[in-house]
Amino acid sequence: MHILSGMAEDVFKALADPTRRRILDELVERDGQTLFEICTRLATKHGLSLSRQAISQHLAVLEAADLVRTRRQGRYKFHDLNTAPLEHIVTRWLRPDPPEGRP
Amino acid sequence: MHILSGMAEDVFKALADPTRRRILDELVERDGQTLFEICTRLATKHGLSLSRQAISQHLAVLEAADLVRTRRQGRYKFHDLNTAPLEHIVTRWLRPDPPEGRP
DNA sequence: AGGATATGCAAGTAACGACTTGCCTGTCAG
């Protein structure tokens, strides 16, 4: 009964979109970017030319899934990657079989 | 440059739907079920009353993502869970940082 | 053979998701 109960379900939806996965890639490479930085780097490095609003909405989805944490500083808003929700979503279907002893 | 290159992208889309995740839960608990078995158990145990076609289409998506393997036997078609695609989709964003040492 | 069982195919609907456009709020530099 956590407060964040429904959040694990949001992680899957957040990861469903290719653009959002690119954003996570970008944050892995360079953490703490602003919205404009992400827009620019997605456009130049990955050839994605989306509007600022589109990226902003994607970031909102990632933040709702707790995959991205934000900290405000003046007129800037920095986005930090949080990989914690990724560690438990897969073990849900992995059997508790011992990894050793397979003759 | 595998033949199955585009399939990793399908895994995320396959996991995006709650019903499909329920189906995976069901197959973890009991592998090798038929379509009707899955329909029945989803209806009774989880309260999901979807049409047979809906479940069939969900299984097709899971099979396209290689999360479910099927084997035909007479008029029955058994569905087996395949967790292999789940093991590499998360490591993409996990930094190689040591998990210890957080004062 | 004939009926019941298990599944497949096709088209149609309804809702959701991604993206855009336009305007508004807050922040810093001159």
Next chain:
DNA sequence: CTGACAGGCAAGTCGTTACTTGCATATCCT
């Protein structure tokens, strides 16, 4: 203060997706 910069809000469009309904195919049992 004024203008440039960073970000947020709201509504609208368009394609995708989940689900249903109806019909068709294949296999088993008697």
